[in-house]
Amino acid sequence: xxxxxxxxxxxxxxxxxxxxxxxxxxxxxxxxxxxxxxxxxxxxxxxxxxxxxxxxxxxxxxxxxxxxxxxxxxxxxxxxxxxxxxxxxxxxxxxxxxxxxxxxxxxxxxxxxxxxxxxxxxxxxxxxxxxxxxxxxxxxxxxxxxxxxxxxxxxxxxxxxxxxxxxxxxxxxxxxxxxxxxxxxxxxxxxxxxxxxxxxxxxxxxxxxxxxxxxxxxxxxxxxxxxxxxxxxxxxxxxxxxxxxxxxxxxxxxxxxxxxxxxxxxxxxxxxxxxxxxxxxxxxxxxxxxxxxxxxxxxxxxxxxxxxxxxxxxxxxxxxxxxxxxxxxxxxxxxxxxxxxxxxxxxxxxxxxxxxxxxxxxxxxxxxxxxxxxxxxxxxxxxxxxxxxxxxxxxxxxxxxxxxxxxxxxxxxxxxxxxxxxxxxxxxxxxxxxxxxxxxxxxxxxxxxxxxxx
Amino acid sequence: xxxxxxxxxxxxxxxxxxxxxxxxxxxxxxxxxxxxxxxxxxxxxxxxxxxxxxxxxxxxxxxxxxxxxxxxxxxxxxxxxxxxxxxxxxxxxxxxxxxxxxxxxxxxxxxxxxxxxxxxxxxxxxxxxxxxxxxxxxxxxxxxxxxxxxxxxxxxxxxxxxxxxxxxxxxxxxxxxxxxxxxxxxxxxxxxxxxxxxxxxxxxxxxxxxxxxxxxxxxxxxxxxxxxxxxxxxxxxxxxxxxxxxxxxxxxxxxxxxxxxxxxxxxxxxxxxxxxxxxxxxxxxxxxxxxxxxxxxxxxxxxxxxxxxxxxxxxxxxxxxxxxxxxxxxxxxxxxxxxxxxxxxxxxxxxxxxxxxxxxxxxxxxxxxxxxxxxxxxxxxxxxxxxxxxxxxxxxxxxxxxxxxxxxxxxxxxxxxxxxxxxxxxxxxxxxxxxxxxxxxxxxxxxxxxxxxx
Numbered sequence: 001x002x003x004x005x006x007x008x009x010x011x012x013x014x015x016x017x018x019x020x021x022x023x024x025x026x027x028x029x030x031x032x033x034x035x036x037x038x039x040x041x042x043x044x045x046x047x048x049x050x051x052x053x054x055x056x057x058x059x060x061x062x063x064x065x066x067x068x069x070x071x072x073x074x075x076x077x078x079x080x081x082x083x084x085x086x087x088x089x090x091x092x093x094x095x096x097x098x099x100x101x102x103x104x105x106x107x108x109x110x111x112x113x114x115x116x117x118x119x120x121x122x123x124x125x126x127x128x129x130x131x132x133x134x135x136x137x138x139x140x141x142x143x144x145x146x147x148x149x150x151x152x153x154x155x156x157x158x159x160x161x162x163x164x165x166x167x168x169x170x171x172x173x174x175x176x177x178x179x180x181x182x183x184x185x186x187x188x189x190x191x192x193x194x195x196x197x198x199x200x201x202x203x204x205x206x207x208x209x210x211x212x213x214x215x216x217x218x219x220x221x222x223x224x225x226x227x228x229x230x231x232x233x234x235x236x237x238x239x240x241x242x243x244x245x246x247x248x249x250x251x252x253x254x255x256x257x258x259x260x261x262x263x264x265x266x267x268x269x270x271x272x273x274x275x276x277x278x279x280x281x282x283x284x285x286x287x288x289x290x291x292x293x294x295x296x297x298x299x300x301x302x303x304x305x306x307x308x309x310x311x312x313x314x315x316x317x318x319x320x321x322x323x324x325x326x327x328x329x330x331x332x333x334x335x336x337x338x339x340x341x342x343x344x345x346x347x348x349x350x351x352x353x354x355x356x357x358x359x360x361x362x363x364x365x366x367x368x369x370x371x372x373x374x375x376x377x378x379x380x381x382x383x384x385x386x387x388x389x390x391x392x393x394x395x396x397x398x399x400x401x402x403x404x405x406x407x408x409x410x411x412x413x414x415x416x417x418x419x420x421x422x423x424x425x426x427x428x429x430x431x432x433x434x435x436x437x438x439x440x441x442x443x444x445x446x447x448x449x450x451x452x453x454x
Numbered sequence: 455x456x457x458x459x460x461x462x463x464x465x466x467x468x469x470x471x472x473x474x475x476x477x478x479x480x481x482x483x484x485x486x487x488x489x490x491x492x493x494x495x496x497x498x499x500x501x502x503x504x505x506x507x508x509x510x511x512x513x514x515x516x517x518x519x520x521x522x523x524x525x526x527x528x529x530x531x532x533x534x535x536x537x538x539x540x541x542x543x544x545x546x547x548x549x550x551x552x553x554x555x556x557x558x559x560x561x562x563x564x565x566x567x568x569x570x571x572x573x574x575x576x577x578x579x580x581x582x583x584x585x586x587x588x589x590x591x592x593x594x595x596x597x598x599x600x601x602x603x604x605x606x607x608x609x610x611x612x613x614x615x616x617x618x619x620x621x622x623x624x625x626x627x628x629x630x631x632x633x634x635x636x637x638x639x640x641x642x643x644x645x646x647x648x649x650x651x652x653x654x655x656x657x658x659x660x661x662x663x664x665x666x667x668x669x670x671x672x673x674x675x676x677x678x679x680x681x682x683x684x685x686x687x688x689x690x691x692x693x694x695x696x697x698x699x700x701x702x703x704x705x706x707x708x709x710x711x712x713x714x715x716x717x718x719x720x721x722x723x724x725x726x727x728x729x730x731x732x733x734x735x736x737x738x739x740x741x742x743x744x745x746x747x748x749x750x751x752x753x754x755x756x757x758x759x760x761x762x763x764x765x766x767x768x769x770x771x772x773x774x775x776x777x778x779x780x781x782x783x784x785x786x787x788x789x790x791x792x793x794x795x796x797x798x799x800x801x802x803x804x805x806x807x808x809x810x811x812x813x814x815x816x817x818x819x820x821x822x823x824x825x826x827x828x829x830x831x832x833x834x835x836x837x838x839x840x841x842x843x844x845x846x847x848x849x850x851x852x853x854x855x856x857x858x859x860x861x862x863x864x865x866x867x868x869x870x871x872x873x874x875x876x877x878x879x880x881x882x883x884x885x886x887x888x889x890x891x892x893x894x895x896x897x898x899x900x901x902x903x904x905x906x907x908x
Contacts, residue, residue, distance in 0.1 A: 029616055033740060045679060070616070070736040071709035084710050084741070115590035122789075126580050130573045135888055138568035138757035144576035160673050162524070174628050177783020255525035282524040286487060287538070303592035305788035327665035329631020330784035334575075334759035433523045434589055 015053065024053065024065045032072050032083055037167035042080045043073065046165035058104050105441035108377040109245065109385035110202075110270070110300070111428030115124060116359065117303050118343075118352045129335060143325045145172025145310070146337040152344050153310055157296065160350075161272050162282030162288045165312045171321055174332045176270070176297050176309040177208045180237070182328060183266065183293065183311065184212025186320035187235055192264065196233035198226055200245055209237070218417030225250030228257040237266040240284050240450035242272065245387055245415055245427045247379015249281060259288040264314070266293045271300045273353045276361040290314045294330040300341060300431075301353055305338060360384060363430040363438060370446050374453055384431035387412060387428060395424030405448040407441075408432070469507065478507065479517045486526050486537055496534045497527065513747070550830050557862035559895035563699065563839035563883035564656075564724070564754070568814065570889060571757050572797075572806045575815045578794035583789060587616040591788050597779045599626025599764070600791040606631065606798050607764055611750065614804075615726050618738030618743045619766045625775055628786045630751050631662045634691070636782060637747065638666025639766065640774035641689055646718065647676030650682055650687035654699055654869035663691070683712040691720040694738050698724065699841055699869055700879045703735060703831015713742040718768070723756045725837040727807045730815040744768045752794060753840060754885075755807055760790060767865030814838060817884040817892060827906055838885035841866060848906045849878030860904040861895075862886070 015027040031037040037359075043049075046064060050057040064081055067073045074084045118344065129137075144150070150167040157163035173179035192214075197206050199218030207215050218225045219236065225248055226238050240250035240259065248259070258265055267284045275281075285294035297309035313321055325331060343349045359386070364386065368377055379387040395413065402409055412425035433441040469481040485491040497503075500518060504511040521527045528538045583591075598604075604621040611617035629634035638649065643888040646668075646728055651660050653672030660670050673690065674681045680692050692712065694704035702894055704712070712719055721738045729735075739748035743766075751763035767775055779785060797803045818840065822831050831840040844852070849865065856863055866879035 026616075029736065029740060033618060056712065066735075069706050071706050071713075071741050071838050072736075073737065074706075074710075085714070111593060114589040117589075117592040123581055123584050127577055130577050135568040135571075139565060139886075140758040141761075162480075164487060172788065174784040179783075181783045182779070205783075208781060208783040252523050252525050254505040256528070259525070260539070271710075282483065284525065286483060287525050289487075305592050305595040307785065307787040327635070327662060328782060328784065329633075329635045329659075329662040330628040330782065331761065333761040333786065333790055336787055336790065425487075432593075 013424075016130040019262070019313040021059050021063055024055070024060065025066055026066055028063065028228070029070075037083045039083050039085045043083060045080070058396055066270070067264065068369045085270075089169050099362065103402070104406035105426045105444045106408040106432040107430065107441070107445055108432045109427045111304065111429055111432040112300050112302070112356065112384065113359070113431050113433065113435055114248070114303065116352075116356060118348065121343060121346075121352065122339060125339040125346070126335065128342055129338040133338060137338065141331075141334045143377070144322050145170070145331070146334055146341065149341040150310075152341040153296075156344050156349075157283075157294070157312065161294075161296075162286045162341070163270065163294050163296075163312055164286050165294070169313045169315065169318055171313065171324075171325065172332060172337060173309045173311065173313050174330055175304075175307040176299065177205060177269070178307075178328075179289075179295060179311050180266075181203050181208050181212045182321055183317075184209045184214045185324040185327070186317060187264065188213040188318055188322065190316075192234045192237065195231045196231055196236040196263070197417065198238055198243060200412065201237075201239075201417075202244060203414055204373045205237070206417070207415045216417070220418070221246055221248065223248055225254050226258065228254050231258070231261055231263060233263060235264040235266070236261075237268055238284075238362055239268045239270065240368075241269055241272050241275070241281055242380065242382045244268075245385065245412060247385070247387055249380055249382075250284075255284055257286065259284065259291055261299060263291075264293065264317075265291060266295055268295045269397060270295075270297060272296070272359055273301050274360055274384065275380075275382040276357065276364065277381040285312060290316070293317065300388060301349070301356070302340075308336065308340060310331060312336050345411045366438075366442060367428070367430050370442055370454060372390075372450050375449060385427055385429040387425055387427055389422065389425040390452065392424045395426075397452055398426060401448050401451055405444045405451075407444050408447050410447075413444060455646070475513050475517055476507070478514065479520055481492055482517065482521055483524075483526060486493070487716045490535045493537050493539045495537050497537060499534070506825070509748070516541045528846065534616040550560070556860075557856070558860035559891070559898045560569070560862040561882045561884065561895070562862045562869055563864055563887045565758065565883055565886035566810065567885050567887065567889055568757065568837065570806075570810055572802065575795060575797060575800075575802040575806065578731045578801070579793040579802070580789065582796055583792040587792060591792065595785075595788045597785045598776050599785070600795065601790040603795040604764075606795040607750075607779055608796050610803075611737075615723065615748075615750075616749050617750075617766055618740050619748070621768065623743075623767045623772055625765050625767065625772075625779065626786060626791060627763045627765065627779075628784055629758075629761040630722070630749060630753065630780075631659060632761075632784060633749060633763050633765050634659050634720075634776045635662050635666045636775055637771075638663045638668045639778040640771060641718065642667040643774055643778065644770075646688045648684055648689065650717070651871065652692055652697060654866065655691070655693070655871075656698060656756050657868055659691070660871070670871070674872070675700055677702055678874065679708050680712065682715060685712070685715055685717060687717060689718040689720070690715075692738075693720055693724065695723055695726050695729070695735055696834065696836045696880050698722075699839065699866060701837070701839070702736075703834055703836075709741065713738065713745055715797065717745075718747065718771075720749055722749045723747075724751060725850040726750070727755050728811055728814055728838065728903060729834075729836040730811065731835040739766060744770070747771065749852045755803070755810070756794075760794070762790065762794060773827055776784060814885055815890065820892075820896060821882070821884050821899075824896055826900065826904050826907060829903060838860050839881055839883045841874065841879055841881055842903070843879040844906065846878045848877075849880075851906055852880060855902050855905055859898045859905075861898050863899075863901050 046060040050060045068075045075081045150170045154165040154167045154337045157165040195214040196217050198221045210216050219231050286293040294312040298306050375388050379386050410427045413423045416423050500514040504514045522529045529535045604624045608619040608621045611619040649668040650671050650673045652675050664670050673685050739746040748766040752760050829842050833840050864881045867877045
């Protein structure tokens with residue numbers, strides 16, 4: 001429906017005659033923006049433009065007045081109207097970044113099956129929240145998180161993980177990364193500027209912690225977890241229930257040694273719900289709630305895209321963390337927090353976790369049974385991943401083989417901080433694939449692994 | 455149903471006989487945690503405890519083994535089992551912080567009416583999203599925001615605000631504060647370490663910007679907006695469509711002078727949807743998309759607790775901002791982003807905004823008509839607030855009067871950065887009160903204002 005139009009000053013407008021004054025203004029703006037009406041150039045007179053467009057002159061006069069108010073045009077008594085000199089020159093935006101390299105079969109670690117997200121239960125929880133919540137839930141919300149969710153999590157974490165989680169010490173974050181950044185900032189404010197991470201561990205969170213102002217050091221992990229005797233930092237982030245990525249559990253003596261070390265300990269309980277072989281080990285936090293920060297998340301139990309995580313803090317950290325939270329200006333929206341609280345209170349969350357636990361346990365068993373004979377999985381029967389060590393040559397061949405078989409896996413080597421003798425290996429996540437695709441995905445993975453045989 | 459139990463070592467357990475092994479373990483943990491079983495103390499023998507509890511000895515043996523694995527107990531061959539020395543001493547948490555001082559009638563500025571949140575439309579949008587979204591929306595999501603929302607906002611901002619919003623330059627944040635912090639961090643990385651704010655302006659965002667590493671300076675505002683001739687900083691945050699708090703609109707000459715100043719300009723278009731007297735002035739950003747950052751939010755149009763805001767960035771800022779976003783680890787969850795995109799695409803968002811515009815315009819008119827004769831409102835007919843200047847003595851009397859009438863208002867004085875001759879006044883928000891309470895709220899406000907008469 002667009003018509004072309006030319007005036008004596010060689011301007012060009014694409015204008016839909018049905019769109020009235022707004023349409024004319026839009027067309028003029030567009031012409032100025034993309035440089036067809038150049039900065040400083042005289043624009044058509046109102047009379048000429050009205051004539052050519054077939055509209056009343058007053059219409060064009062008003063369009064020009066509007067555009068002058070917006071800074072597109074410059075008007076002055078007795079002189080012709082001109083395009084303002086600050087008009088933008090044409091600029092094309094950078095292309096959209098390419099999506100992550102696609103693979104057909106995802107064995108990326110740390111991801112739950114997105115097809116198992118309880119859509120119906122989440123919708124039902126959202127419906128109940130929207131039906132029952134008072135109006136103030138749509139006002140500005142407390143930065144530390146919904147008091148309803150904090151009370152609900154307090155009871156849940158005490159019951160399911162043995163955490164001493166007073167709601168007054170519980171703060172909700174936009175994901176674990178947000179929590180680690182805020183905490184690192186708060187610790188720095190208290191004079192704690194070095195944080196130890198397990199070596200190996202996930203580089204992403206080490207980077208986020210470093211960006212908060214912490215110096216990062218690595219402390220080795222052996223079959224009993226973090227080698228506490230080598231810890232010499234005032235703060236340490238650990239995964240005692242299920243070390244990421246190696247999959248070991250921290251031994252009892254190490255647990256007590258760690259909380260006795262004097263360091264502020266961050267207990268990252270990222271997949272505490274998923275222990276398959278026996279009852280879960282209770283949280284370290286309950287041993288020393290004044291020295292241990294307990295960190296939990298809905299990213300593994302529900303979905304990473306919910307961006308919900310929480311810290312249970314020692315008393316001395318509550319105010320510094322809340323202050324740092326205000327400084328960053330980011331805290332999660334209220335409705336999803338209330339939906340999660342509803343999901344937990346209604347029992348739907350526990351049912352979902354149990355359903356997932358059975359599913360992931362079965363997948364792990366199938367994966368272990370299907371592994372080529374030369375590969376032995378490392379790590380306890382828990383969580384969403386296992387580690388396969390590979391000789392250096394085989395590890396180097398992984399990226400090409402993974403591409404060939406369209407399999408997504410992660411290499412172990414980038415997770416080390418210190419140089420180690422045998423860094424090679426794969427971290428295989430068996431949660432990431434949709435349930436109904438696990439059989440062909442497993443076949444593709446095993447084919448790829450067989451190819452890597454010595 | 456809880457029974458008390460004592461053993462020879464003067465331990466005390468509250469234990470429900472029906473709760474089995476789990477219940478015994480929980481009771482022992484509780485006893486250790488709150489210090490009744492002291493660190494280092496010998497615990498009852500398995501035989502004694504089993505006898506007293508009336509359970510099999512093997513049950514207690516397993517409980518002790520579990521608790522040793524969790525680090526609560528210390529066992530060694532041939533020696534009695536003891537409470538581990540790292541056991542927490544009793545600690546009570548700090549009391550929950552008091553809620554904001556309650557007032558019955560809220561005239562706090564910058565808040566939309568929470569009773570007008572479109573609950574049904576939001577639920578319907580959530581339902582459509584949950585019914586139609588592919589599984590990957592529950593996986594890790596792009597830090598810069600949903601591509602669906604970015605495309606939708608791109609079209610919406612172009613149509614409604616004249617913004618040149620290529621989706622590749624649009625980044626979604628967990629609220630405007632988050633956006634300002636991330637942007638401040640990115641600018642600092644590019645060597646820009648000083649940001650000018652309008653004086654007066656909201657202290658909260660100046661603080662967040664300062665926390666990102668920016669030095670903050672104030673530039674005065676007059677009846678034509680920011681006094682650009684006094685701007686001498688490499689970056690400036692402005693509210694050109696409706697200055698907060700003074701309510702003026704930036705004059706055309708100032709707009710062009712500002713984008714010609716060479717500073718990176720952040721255009722905070724916080725309430726651009728709500729202009730009552732005439733068509734909105736288009737966004738400054740379209741004049742110079744390579745120098746102006748456009749900032750928008752759903753906090754005024756929908757609800758602050760949604761925690762959704764967005765920036766449209768000059769090309770040179772896209773990568774630095776996305777990198778800073780990753781460093782902070784906080785980005786908004788995906789489902790609400792998709793719900794907002796659905797709301798906009800379906801037309802429900804526009805209908806909601808129009809409904810709100812009519813409502814707020816009517817409230818503003820009623821407020822202006824009801825003001826005592828000695829008070830003249832400042833600011834154009836737009837947005838959610840107006841300013842009432844007061845002599846110093848009257849301004850000093852506001853807090854007590856507000857408490858007496860249970861009215862929530864904000865003082866103008868804390869919004870100034872520089873000392874000014876007449877800082878006194880009130881910022882009155884007419885959006886915050888629920889629709890059905892506006893009449894009595896207005897009466898209370900007017901009563902309070904009358905009391906402040908000279």
